[in-house]
Amino acid sequence: TAILDNTIFGVVTTTAHGTRFFVALAMAASGPSVLFESTPKALRFMTLNRPSKLNALDTGMVREVTDRVLSTKAECAQRNECVALVVRGAGDKAFCAGGDVAAVRAAGLAAKKDAAGTPPRNVDFFRAEYRMNALLGSLGFSKAPIKQISIWDGIVMGGGVGISAHGRFRVATERATFAMPETAIGLFPDVGACSLLARMPARTGFYAGLTGARLDAHDLVYAGIATHFVPTFRLPELVERLSQIKPDQDPRAFDRDVDLVLTLMAGPAEPSRALDANLADIETCFGRRGDALSVEDVVSRLESPSMRESDFGSASLKALAAASPTSLKVTLEAIKRAYPGDKRELADCLRTDYRLVSRLTDASVAPLPDFYEGVRAVLVDKDRNPAWRAPLDEVSSADVDGHFAPLPDGDLDFDGLGLDDYDGTEYPASDVDAVPPAPHAEGP
Numbered sequence: 001t002a003i004l005d006n007t008i009f010g011v012v013t014t015t016a017h018g019t020r021f022f023v024a025l026a027m028a029a030s031g032p033s034v035l036f037e038s039t040p041k042a043l044r045f046m047t048l049n050r051p052s053k054l055n056a057l058d059t060g061m062v063r064e065v066t067d068r069v070l071s072t073k074a075e076c077a078q079r080n081e082c083v084a085l086v087v088r089g090a091g092d093k094a095f096c097a098g099g100d101v102a103a104v105r106a107a108g109l110a111a112k113k114d115a116a117g118t119p120p121r122n123v124d125f126f127r128a129e130y131r132m133n134a135l136l137g138s139l140g141f142s143k144a145p146i147k148q149i150s151i152w153d154g155i156v157m158g159g160g161v162g163i164s165a166h167g168r169f170r171v172a173t174e175r176a177t178f179a180m181p182e183t184a185i186g187l188f189p190d191v192g193a194c195s196l197l198a199r200m201p202a203r204t205g206f207y208a209g210l211t212g213a214r215l216d217a218h219d220l221v222y223a224g225i226a227t228h229f230v231p232t233f234r235l236p237e238l239v240e241r242l243s244q245i246k247p248d249q250d251p252r253a254f255d256r257d258v259d260l261v262l263t264l265m266a267g268p269a270e271p272s273r274a275l276d277a278n279l280a281d282i283e284t285c286f287g288r289r290g291d292a293l294s295v296e297d298v299v300s301r302l303e304s305p306s307m308r309e310s311d312f313g314s315a316s317l318k319a320l321a322a323a324s325p326t327s328l329k330v331t332l333e334a335i336k337r338a339y340p341g342d343k344r345e346l347a348d349c350l351r352t353d354y355r356l357v358s359r360l361t362d363a364s365v366a367p368l369p370d371f372y373e374g375v376r377a378v379l380v381d382k383d384r385n386p387a388w389r390a391p392l393d394e395v396s397s398a399d400v401d402g403h404f405a406p407l408p409d410g411d412l413d414f415d416g417l418g419l420d421d422y423d424g425t426e427y428p429a430s431d432v433d434a435v436p437p438a439p440h441a442e443g444p
Helices: 016-027 059-079 101-112 124-138 193-198 204-211 217-223 232-243 251-265 276-286 295-302 311-322 325-337 346-360 370-380 397-403
Strands: 034-038 043-048 083-089 094-096 146-152 155-157 169-172 177-179
Touching (some): 043 059, 059 124, 083 094, 083 232, 124 346, 169 217, 169 251, 193 204, 193 325, 204 276, 276 295, 276 311, 295 311, 325 370, 325 397, 346 397
Parallel strands (some): 083 146, 146 169, 155 177
């Protein structure tokens, strides 16, 4: 019997793989930024290991994950076997709180000061990150031999969404806190998240993307972002059961076995708290499906007397008032372009993301894009008082459309990733013919 530090998880487990799961998290603060571990059967672990930075991603981590997933994919093909890849975050606070945008900002400012000439676009991190997102997304359906099982047992934001939400299975615990708060720092919900937001029920994705609202586990199940809700105390048994699945079987059969284990371990769904509970207000202010609302329309509706007096209305209005006006309009347009019915694959969404982020972080223009001021105000100086480049009424449609134009130096490529190896086009992972959804997991 292993009694683990109750400041980490507070659980007692007698299972070998379950004990390894939790001890690894408790001890993972030292060592490489990404830890990989194999077991004799199908189970593999990948641990994001920067707990002091809430496991925020940097370029080295992104490239290491990409390389390891590609090598695991080749290994599966060589052995004709499947792998259950459990992805988790070290420490007791976060799965992954995003990309290290403070470092991106610092690199952009350093390039701007370079006397050698015009600084390059500061997008190396994003290029590597979006390629990783595309690779993981290409494995997010039943034909693929790698089944990514992300354990959302803490904060999941920004880049943490990208490294997990496109995978086959997303498990939220009662400790999960999910958000895409990029408009507050002059960015937009990138990493392919706009396609997720566009597929959420009603206009809840527009609300979450514009305001950066925090969603709990029950919101995530309601929205179809999480595939399963599993209480934290059941995670050791979940890992133990996953370790017993035979690797030498057809990927679809392996997929059904993984889904069965997750469904057996899943707890009952409780009512959605931020989304379903506020659905009427969300539809009143953010519109219904098919509505062509502008950001100004949303603000106007939130400023009505009845909304101003409500908790939902006042909180939403406060979030929009604090956000970059340019980011709000770019975000709204990005979600509209990713709306269901467009049938765009994840790779196409990520190409658009790359266009947007290239322009929103371009340190060669003057004045600097809002990203530099937003990160300063929120993460560097932390005064929460950004001076945005332009107010909402001065951000024109032409300005917004310009962000979406093809890049003069070429768009993002996915060479060498083998995105078409499994002939999969579902996005997000939803091969419902092969794996029936768990009865408690309501989709969009």
